Amino acid sequence: MKIPFSILAFQLAFYYWNGIFAMSYTKMFGFYEISSVQIGNYVNVLSTILLGSLNGKSKLECFKTCSLNSDCLLIQFDSSKTCSFYKSIQSPNQSNSYTYFYKKIENKGIILEYTSQVVQDSKAVGSLVITNNVFYVKPFTFIDHLNLSNLDLSKNVITRLDENTFYNLSNLISLYMGTNKIQTINYKAFVPLINLETLYLNFNLFDYLNPNVFKGLKNLVTLYLNANSLKKIELGLFKDLKSLSFLNLNRNFLDKITLEFSSLISLKSLYLKFNQISVIEECSFRNMSKLIGLYLDNNKLKSINMSTFEGLDSLTELYMSNNLINSIDSGTFANLNKIVYLDISKNNLSYFENNLFSNLTSLLELRLSFNQLKTIDLDNQINLQILDLSYNQYNYFKKGLVSLKFLDLSYNPISFVNYSVIDSYITYPQLENLTLIGCQLVQIDSNSLKSLVNLKELYIQLNALNYLNESIFFGLNYLARVTMDKSLYGSKNFSTFYPNINFILI
Structure with a gap:
């Protein structure tokens, strides 16, 4: 049936204005979107008090309902169009399908101003800490604090920073504004802080930063912006931060990495964990040749290509666990030959291109657990010391990794170990810890461990083993701990044969 144009227009207008009113309602009654990790800053998390819920109603209706209940402090929205109302919540859901809105209650805190006793008594100090439930700092409050180098206003309830909040604090080195409600x-708030080196703005409520807010902070070295509600990095936000070495943007709502990061030419550590990042724009790290650590865990990345990490010539640590990555181009790590630590665990990887890791000659630790891998090319990893391949699909593993000290093959479908997992004909392997938990093992050959003369710990519990030859540990003079099933231990008196080994029975 064809819908008359007038009715269709009315329906579109209804949904449009309902959305507009809902957004206005959030501001009118003081609702602010927060992430699940921020909830503990605003409501009690020691217990859960659920006040009720609505199903199939608009957000506008949910905001109205909560605003009329004085006990309602938190609204939880889920993907099924259900909103739930809480006074307190013990275990907020961490899933991306849930969103939370906090209802701001009128602050009863104090106003900090020039005439405040704590301000008057501290004019000559070099460091000042004020945690007196401050909700507003008046402009020019610190006009006479010429010697102040460290100012800590964290753990208050401050909601905004004005143009002259920090007027005349040109000697300030460190500013702590974390755990407020900004x-x-x-x-222009930070304009007077020309010598500022450390700035904490973490655990607040802002979802936008003006692109000029850090203008002039050319000496800033450390910046914490984590646990806020930032959705994007505005054009030019980092352009003046030429000395910035450390940047924490964990636990925001960023959905992509853009060219704005390329202006951070001195950055050494970049934390972007627990965002919504699904895209890394080409050349985003182009000028960041000093970056050492890049932390991208718990995002929504699906693929990594050859240009993703272009420019990161000094990178030594790369974390990408808990994403949705299903493919990595063969040349992705070609220029990252200084990588020491690489974590790509908990993704959707089922294979790697040959020679993907061939240029990573400095690699010491590689974590690939919780994927669907069956094979891997590690022929060039002669320096590798830690390898975690647990929770994959390997049914056979044998590599010439003579420097390896830790190997975890747990929860792979390995039925038989009748060979040495480290293939070495020239020197004895350095392996110290071998973990084969839950591998469906039915047999471990008595000679399979003979070459592992440096082995100190062996974990073989939760398998289908019903027999081990009593000679299996002969010659392993450094072996100090073996964890196995009780039933397997009961079949042999291993403690008699090996009094120096601590047998842990599961």
């Missing part, structure tokens, strides 16, 4: 920051 929603807005005037773009």
